Amino acid sequence: MATKPGDALRATLLCVLTLAGAAGCGGPTAQPAASPTPPPRASAPTRSSARTAGWVLVAVGAHAAAIAAGTSVMMLHENGVRSDGCGPDRVCDSEGLRANDRLRDLGPWNAGAWIVAAAATGGGLFLLLSSRADGAKVGAGAGSGGAVLTGSF
Numbered sequence: 001m002a003t004k005p006g007d008a009l010r011a012t013l014l015c016v017l018t019l020a021g022a023a024g025c026g027g028p029t030a031q032p033a034a035s036p037t038p039p040p041r042a043s044a045p046t047r048s049s050a051r052t053a054g055w056v057l058v059a060v061g062a063h064a065a066a067i068a069a070g071t072s073v074m075m076l077h078e079n080g081v082r083s084d085g086c087g088p089d090r091v092c093d094s095e096g097l098r099a100n101d102r103l104r105d106l107g108p109w110n111a112g113a114w115i116v117a118a119a120a121t122g123g124g125l126f127l128l129l130s131s132r133a134d135g136a137k138v139g140a141g142a143g144s145g146g147a148v149l150t151g152s153f
Helices: 007-017 047-085 094-130
Strands: 137-143 146-152
Touching (some): 047 094
Antiparallel strands (some): 137 146
16 A cells, blocks of 8 residues: 555644544553643732732822922022022023022922822822722712812712
């Protein structure tokens, strides 16, 4: 009997696909495969993890507020130095120019720190209030007049 190229490969694949060792494959009788254990499901965030994230955000917001307050005080001081070093005709001495440069450097840091402080503290408080165990409900959104915060306690 003539065999075609690939017949042996087909026969081997057929035996593998029929649980190697089934009748006619020449190997031991195959045992049925045990059903695989399903992978564990990803668990939904718990109330505890939401509260932890809330406290972390509140802490980040507090640190950012401290940085913002510090840079605000520094900017007030530099503004006084600039006022003393610059005349009404906008001509400044060397101290006034240095104070102006420092104000220019502090401005973005101050604004960024206030933005982070507001966002992190607000987000943290929202997570803390919305994950309370006593059934309190908190919601936030945009309304016609601006931001809206709703809640039932």
